[in-house]
Amino acid sequence: xxxxxxxxxxxKKARRSSIWQKNIALNVLLIFVGLVLLAEAIxxxxxxxxxxxxxxxxxxxxxxxxxxxxxxFVGSAAIRFFMQQLPAMEIIHYxxxxxxxxxxxxxxxxxGKFNFFVLLSFILFTxxxxxxxxxxxxxxxAWIWLIGMILIDLIxxxxxxxxxxxxxxxxxTVTIILVFLGLLVAGxxxxxxxxxxxxxxxxxxxxxxxLLWTIPLAVFAAVYLLNYKFLYNRLYxxxxxxxxxxxxxxxRFDYLRKFGLLGEVITxxxxxxxxxxxxxxxxxxxxxxxxxxxxxxPNDAYSNDSGFMIFIGIFxxxxxxxxxxxxxxxxxGSYFDYLITSGIDFQQYVRAKMFLATTVVVLAYFLTIxxxxxxxxxxxxxxxxxxxxxxxxxxxxLYFATYNKKAMTLSRGSAFNYQGVNATHWLIMLPVFIVxxxxxxxxxxxxNPDGGLFVLGGIGMIALPFRRFISKMxxxxxxxxxxxxxxxxxEKN
Amino acid sequence: MIKIQDIQKSYNSTLVLDIKELTIEKGxxxxxxxxxxAGKTTLFxxxxxxxxxxxxQISINGEDVAKTEAWKQITGSFLDQGFLIDFLxxxxxxSFVGKVRGLxxxxxxxxxxxLEEFFNGxxxxxxxxxxxxxxxxxxxxxxxxxxMGNPEIVVLDEPFNSLDPTTQxxxxxxxxxxQQTQRITFLISSHDLNHITEVCERIVVLHEGRVAxxxxxxxxxxxxxxxxxxx
Numbered sequence: 001x002x003x004x005x006x007x008x009x010x011x012k013k014a015r016r017s018s019i020w021q022k023n024i025a026l027n028v029l030l031i032f033v034g035l036v037l038l039a040e041a042i043x044x045x046x047x048x049x050x051x052x053x054x055x056x057x058x059x060x061x062x063x064x065x066x067x068x069x070x071x072x073f074v075g076s077a078a079i080r081f082f083m084q085q086l087p088a089m090e091i092i093h094y095x096x097x098x099x100x101x102x103x104x105x106x107x108x109x110x111x112g113k114f115n116f117f118v119l120l121s122f123i124l125f126t127x128x129x130x131x132x133x134x135x136x137x138x139x140x141x142a143w144i145w146l147i148g149m150i151l152i153d154l155i156x157x158x159x160x161x162x163x164x165x166x167x168x169x170x171x172x173t174v175t176i177i178l179v180f181l182g183l184l185v186a187g188x189x190x191x192x193x194x195x196x197x198x199x200x201x202x203x204x205x206x207x208x209x210x211l212l213w214t215i216p217l218a219v220f221a222a223v224y225l226l227n228y229k230f231l232y233n234r235l236y237x238x239x240x241x242x243x244x245x246x247x248x249x250x251x252r253f254d255y256l257r258k259f260g261l262l263g264e265v266i267t268x269x270x271x272x273x274x275x276x277x278x279x280x281x282x283x284x285x286x287x288x289x290x291x292x293x294x295x296x297x298p299n300d301a302y303s304n305d306s307g308f309m310i311f312i313g314i315f316x317x318x319x320x321x322x323x324x325x326x327x328x329x330x331x332x333g334s335y336f337d338y339l340i341t342s343g344i345d346f347q348q349y350v351r352a353k354m355f356l357a358t359t360v361v362v363l364a365y366f367l368t369i370x371x372x373x374x375x376x377x378x379x380x381x382x383x384x385x386x387x388x389x390x391x392x393x394x395x396x397x398l399y400f401a402t403y404n405k406k407a408m409t410l411s412r413g414s415a416f417n418y419q420g421v422n423a424t425h426w427l428i429m430l431p432v433f434i435v436x437x438x439x440x441x442x443x444x445x446x447x448n449p450d451g452g453l454f455v456l457g458g459i460g461m462i463a464l465p466f467r468r469f470i471s472k473m474x475x476x477x478x479x480x481x482x483x484x485x486x487x488x489x490x491e492k493n
Numbered sequence: 494m495i496k497i498q499d500i501q502k503s504y505n506s507t508l509v510l511d512i513k514e515l516t517i518e519k520g521x522x523x524x525x526x527x528x529x530x531a532g533k534t535t536l537f538x539x540x541x542x543x544x545x546x547x548x549x550q551i552s553i554n555g556e557d558v559a560k561t562e563a564w565k566q567i568t569g570s571f572l573d574q575g576f577l578i579d580f581l582x583x584x585x586x587x588s589f590v591g592k593v594r595g596l597x598x599x600x601x602x603x604x605x606x607x608l609e610e611f612f613n614g615x616x617x618x619x620x621x622x623x624x625x626x627x628x629x630x631x632x633x634x635x636x637x638x639x640x641m642g643n644p645e646i647v648v649l650d651e652p653f654n655s656l657d658p659t660t661q662x663x664x665x666x667x668x669x670x671x672q673q674t675q676r677i678t679f680l681i682s683s684h685d686l687n688h689i690t691e692v693c694e695r696i697v698v699l700h701e702g703r704v705a706x707x708x709x710x711x712x713x714x715x716x717x718x719x720x721x722x723x724x
Contacts, residue, residue, distance in 0.1 A: 264592050268578070275580040275622070337575040341541045342593050343565030410580075411624075483545045490575060 006107050041123045049127035062136055065128060066200035069149065071185060072124070073156055076117055078181045080160045105231045109224065112161060113154060121153040137207060144210050148203070151216050158223040165230060261345065265352035272331055273324070276410035279331065282323050289319040290367055297374040306381065306449055310437045310456070313378075313385030317364045318393055321357045322432065325397035328353050329478075330404045333489030340482050346475045350398065354471060357394045361386055380450070384457035388436050391463030395470040397432070402477045405488025494519050495540070495646070495678070499549035502535055502702075510535045510702040512549075517680070517695075519645070522672050524693030524710075525682040526718065531699040533682040534572065537650050540680070541570055553646065566594075569644035571635035571652070579624035583616045583634050586623060587641070594642035601641075608637050611663050628655040636664065640671060647671075648680045653688050661688060668692050686722070690715040 056064040094104060125146055134142035163177075188195045206212040273279040296312055332339060339349075365386040371378045436456055443452030478485075497515040501508065510532040517523050525533045538544045540551050542558045550557050553564040570576065578586055591601035605617060615630050616637075623631060632655050639647050653661050665688060671677050683689040689696060690710055698706035698721065706721065708714055 261592065264589055268581075268589060271585070272580060335575060335578045337541075337543055337572065338578070341543065341565060341568070341570055341576075342590070343562060343568075344593055483543070486543055 003107060010111075038123070041120055045124045045127045048124075049131035052128065052132055061132060063200045063204060065132065066203045067196040069125075069203075070196040070199035071188075073152060074181055074185055076121070076153070077156050077160060078178065080117055080156065081164070081177055101232065102228075105228055108231065109158075109227055113157065115157070118150070118153055118157060121150060125149045133207075141207050141210075144213060145203070145207055148206065148213050148216060151213070151220055155216060155220050155223055158220070158227050162223065162227050162230065165227075261348050262352045262355065265344075265349055266356050269324075269331075269353070269356055272410075276331075278408070278410045282320070286320045290316060290364065292316055293368065293371050293374075293378070297371055297378055306377070306444060307437050307441050309378065309381050310385060310440050311433050313382045314389060314393070314433055314436055316368055317361055317382060317386040318389040318432070320364060321360045321389060321394065322397055322429075324360065325353065325357050325394065326401055327404060327408065328398055328401045329485060330401070330406060330408050330489070331410065333407050333485075334410070336486050336489045340486060346478055347471065350471045350474050350478070353398060354394055354467060357398070358390060361389050361394070380453050384453040384460070385436060387457040387460030389460070391460035391467070393432055395463075395467050395474070399470065399474050399477065402474060402481050402485070405481075405485045407489045407491055494554060495680075496552045496555075497536075497540075497549075498551070500536075500539060500546050500551060501548035502532075502539060502544065502546050508702055510539070512536070512702075512704055515697070515704065515707075517678065519678055520672070520676040521695055522668065522679040522681065522693045524689040524696040525680065525699060526684070526686065526689055526696060527682075527699035527705075528722070530701075532702040533699055534650055535702075536699070537570075537572055537648055537680070537682065541568070541572070541648060543572075564646075567645040568648065569639035569641060569646070570648040571639040572648070572650040574631060574635075576635050576638070577623055577631060579631075580622055582620070582622055583626075584618075586634065587638060590638045590641055596642050604641060605637075608667075611637065611660065611667055613660065613663075629657055629660065632656055633660065640677070643675060644677060646678045646680065650682050651684065652681060653683055653685045661685075665691050686715060686718045690718065 052065060053061045129142040129146040129149075130139070133145050137145075184195060187193055206215075273283060293312060293316055296309070329336070365382065368382050369379065371382065439456050439459065440449070440452035443449060443455065495517040497512050497517075499514070500510060500512045502510040509530075525536065527533050535544070539546050540553075540558065545559065550559065552558065553568065556564055558564055578589065581589065587601055587605060588598070591598075591604075596604070605612075612633060616626075616633060623634060626634070632652070636649060636652050639649060652664060656664060668679055668681070669692065672679055679692070681689065681693060694710055696706075696708045696710055696714065696718070697704055698708070698718070708717070
């Protein structure tokens, strides 16, 4: 009864949220992407289940899969740490009603079980259980193993939730967790110890002695209880949720202020980025995207496809800049009314944004120089794409930012947060990535790839002096669009 | 001097504001009262060029607010939370607003010292960001920022809302003092008839977007207004 009305409230909340209703096209796209991913996961799991015995040697079909699943769990723990959140049902509304506290907590916790990651594990392990485990050890063991794997997944699920509630997610804890998980896997690969082997052996022992599965079951119960206790003692509005009181200590960038209004606006933008949840999570993701090249550069199949490398180059040197400029005005939506009545000189204001974006691209470029290790070609490509970003992409992104009139709440994280995103953003992404590749490819096909790089970088260089002109256009656009933008930003509720 | 001429604003073909002519002389305190939906905030937003009028124009010192920008340098305003940069501390916010208004660090400090009583020790030096302060304290910050840098005109939308009684009384005093010593033109809207008659020399009653009454405040004004609204 109670559960039913909770569920129906949650459903209504999701169904009636303005983001959902306003952005039907985007939601359809997201659902489509979600379905494709789901189909891919199902396909992959079936493929693995049916061909695993051909991939690995006959003697260790099961144990090798168990080993791989150890890595899978580590990886999923890492991703969960970034993305997963305790479903924040607004329990505040229910707290004053005569509903038992424990019902509320159990509902929150049980709801936390049904998430994307658990579903993924379920999809990945089920075909293998009934194809391979059942073949070698019988259907009963297959069932037990599958339930066991889900159990382990749930342990990780609740454990991560617990740590995330316990700790303040700041750069330090993120680094510690990532280094720890990284070492866990790296040490295994480098054979310092054999964690995956250990995991695989434990799993197969438990498969033969099903009673031993009570151990993970007990662990699961313990972790669940831990979460329960934690929430039970903290079910107060001021302690739950993200309404932490942050302490203002941000004079680190104050030296920028001596550059007058330009410095003031830049300082303001830096504070905006470092003090809001959504922008902060972009900052945390930036190192990951800078490291994106590590996936592609060492792999000859990719690194010989220099057209693709252009794409990667634009992305690596431009990730943070694009995230900053595309929403440059929307980020400031909550005080846009102030900005347009304050008498701030828009020309200076736009220049400040371009200046900061330029710094960000240059910085990203310098950070990608160590990729020189994978060959000088990559350095050339990244130089050309960085120049293209500076000359062409920066003014373009800022120009299109004036078309963005969707309000954003910066206090929410950014993973899977599509609030304030609209079709323009997808549209601008296309030319940003496709145009440079299109400029480059004809030269490559004519057998002169370096010429293509020169032209690409050259266009960026030639465009640089024109940025002043384009910034005037942006100011003009801003003056025309400010009523629409301000009206959009005001509609946050 | 503020001049409003033939101003009309409609949303989805419903006329929400329709004022033929209204002139606000320099240096007076001008009050705007009216029930919800009467058009008070709409009028202020039009005056500050935050929304576009369908018709007519508003000028400050002879300059159309929608076509020029010089008036922004002499106009301070606080309509709602949309004027606060909530991830800054109050000090940082005042410093930003002050810099935009062209004040030096010393000017800003001097001004904030003057407001010590109004702040009641709840704003400065508390190492908190604006978003973590109560509504009342946020309101104080917005009002203080609007009056910064000797503006000629200050526009406040329901400034008494969410202030505690002591601060309400202090705000009345503060507005009077600033108006007398610096000849600031105050434009204030409020639902609080007591305060508005206390503060304002002239009061305009808006009803469904039109000027219903235009009163020079006198001893009977409060009673008259109460009678008007007691329907």
